[in-house]
Amino acid sequence: MAANATKEYRLLIGGAWEPGSAGSYDVINPATEAVVGSAPQASASDAEAAAQAARDALAGWKRTSPETRANLLSALAHEIRNRNDELLPLIMAETGATLKVGSALQVPQAVARFERYARGANQDLSIPLPPSVMPSTPLAAGGLIGGLGLRQPVGVVACISPYNFPLVNMAGKVGPALATGNTIVMKPAPQDPLAIIEFADMCRQVGFPPGVVNVVTGSSPELGEALVNSKNVDMISFTGSTAVGARIFEAGGKTMKRLLLELGGKGACIVCEDADLAKAVTALVSVWGFHSGQICTAPTRAIVHRSAYDKLVAGLQAAAPNLVVGPPEAADTVVGPLISGQHRDRVEQYIETGQQEGGSLLIDGRRPANMDQGYYVGPTLLTDCTNDMTVVREEIFGPVIVLVPFDDEDDAIAIANDSDYGLYDYVFSEDTERAFAIAQQLEAGHVGINTAQRNHEAPFGGFKMSGVGRDGGDFGLYAYTEIQSVIWPG
Numbered sequence: 001m002a003a004n005a006t007k008e009y010r011l012l013i014g015g016a017w018e019p020g021s022a023g024s025y026d027v028i029n030p031a032t033e034a035v036v037g038s039a040p041q042a043s044a045s046d047a048e049a050a051a052q053a054a055r056d057a058l059a060g061w062k063r064t065s066p067e068t069r070a071n072l073l074s075a076l077a078h079e080i081r082n083r084n085d086e087l088l089p090l091i092m093a094e095t096g097a098t099l100k101v102g103s104a105l106q107v108p109q110a111v112a113r114f115e116r117y118a119r120g121a122n123q124d125l126s127i128p129l130p131p132s133v134m135p136s137t138p139l140a141a142g143g144l145i146g147g148l149g150l151r152q153p154v155g156v157v158a159c160i161s162p163y164n165f166p167l168v169n170m171a172g173k174v175g176p177a178l179a180t181g182n183t184i185v186m187k188p189a190p191q192d193p194l195a196i197i198e199f200a201d202m203c204r205q206v207g208f209p210p211g212v213v214n215v216v217t218g219s220s221p222e223l224g225e226a227l228v229n230s231k232n233v234d235m236i237s238f239t240g241s242t243a244v245g246a247r248i249f250e251a252g253g254k255t256m257k258r259l260l261l262e263l264g265g266k267g268a269c270i271v272c273e274d275a276d277l278a279k280a281v282t283a284l285v286s287v288w289g290f291h292s293g294q295i296c297t298a299p300t301r302a303i304v305h306r307s308a309y310d311k312l313v314a315g316l317q318a319a320a321p322n323l324v325v326g327p328p329e330a331a332d333t334v335v336g337p338l339i340s341g342q343h344r345d346r347v348e349q350y351i352e353t354g355q356q357e358g359g360s361l362l363i364d365g366r367r368p369a370n371m372d373q374g375y376y377v378g379p380t381l382l383t384d385c386t387n388d389m390t391v392v393r394e395e396i397f398g399p400v401i402v403l404v405p406f407d408d409e410d411d412a413i414a415i416a417n418d419s420d421y422g423l424y425d426y427v428f429s430e431d432t433e434r435a436f437a438i439a440q441q442l443e444a445g446h447v448g449i450n451t452a453q454r455n456h457e458a459p460f461g462g463f464k465m466s467g468v469g470r471d472g473g474d475f476g477l478y479a480y481t482e483i484q485s486v487i488w489p490g
Helices: 043-061 066-082 084-095 097-108 110-119 164-180 196-206 220-231 241-256 277-289 306-322 341-356 411-416 430-438 475-479
Strands: 009-012 016-018 024-028 033-041 127-133 143-153 158-159 185-188 213-215 235-239 258-262 266-273 302-307 360-361 380-383 400-406 424-428 446-449 482-490
Touching: 009 043, 009 196, 009 482, 016 110, 033 043, 033 084, 033 196, 043 158, 043 185, 043 213, 043 220, 066 084, 066 110, 066 164, 084 097, 084 196, 097 110, 097 164, 110 164, 110 475, 127 482, 158 164, 158 220, 164 196, 164 235, 164 475, 185 220, 185 235, 196 213, 213 424, 220 241, 235 241, 241 258, 266 277, 266 411, 277 306, 277 400, 277 424, 302 306, 302 411, 306 360, 306 400, 341 360, 341 380, 341 400, 400 411, 411 430, 424 430, 475 482
Parallel strands: 158 185, 158 235, 185 213, 235 258, 266 302, 266 424, 302 400, 380 400, 424 446
Antiparallel strands: 009 016, 009 213, 024 033, 127 143, 143 482, 360 380
């Protein structure tokens, strides 16, 4: 479905489509600044109604067989694949994702995640415990005591997703949550909720029972706050900024919410003197060309040995002109818009601050001359940076690379670890034994060696202010379960 500003979108609560009780708001195409559609503005009472619906459906859904859950998740993957040609234009219009990023990742990766967790629904997650010889006590007779660790669903999960990959990120939450017997309330980012409403309709159409999947949307912080505070919500799965994640962490303590928080990042990319610079440049260019740098795993801090510094700068300067800034639907576009005018202004302010604090602006991507509408920032490179500069310490979430030189290995590790964040770092060295040794000293949940590629079975999450918990692969199944110990006399 292409952008359809006249379609009426509603909330899905307990199997029924409901208008937002606080009205509606416009969703804006970041490439054209036109209205994509009108999203329902849910209130705190709508959020609580959705949480109650999920609570009411929980007992029945927990009793469904793994085979039933697997079949429904498989059917959902099939339905998303069949509607790719409708979903892709809508997601591109909402997010500003380029045709290359959208067609390769925005929909197909969501399909892959549901297929993965359809298989996961049938996995035996129980943990056999070795028999234990116990003496008699005033509590009970002694003997050989057996035991089993069972993984039970957490309960009602509020799935709160970011704007950069709305469907893919939501799939990474919804898939394992439903596979392990939880019910859910989805709250997509306010900037791009429409495809998630369409997705909720697919869940209903393939046969998920009423109340198992619910969706509320809105632009007000009170919506997320209501889910975090609700006694009907057992777990918050949130991907987004560290600032919001910290507030969720604090507020969730009142009701002992289980938390999965995937937060901000400031990826350090250590480029050693023996690195293959072509590989390093390719990885760093992903900051510019992959969704305009709006990705938390991006290697935005290049920490480069002085002997390789000038050559790396030259490689980045040579690559930048090849990254076409343009409308997302154009086949040759590599760099599309940022999500909003407000975010563009924020990124541009960071660039200005970087100059004011002493950085050299070798490539300035602000307000590309060929784009007279849309929220564009082109590839930007700041060199001669130090680790105390704002642009080096804070997450920019745009197509901006900062370069910091280092003298020796210990210096590089210290610079990389001197950060509030610890999500995803990188090491480039042709001595893989050395690179592996460096990786183990980095305070990050994920480290890529000589690649920016992902392994989706690896546990994903951050150290320090980059979050709490892990998902991905089997770890996603673990994240949405509690361990229950059952014991018996032998």
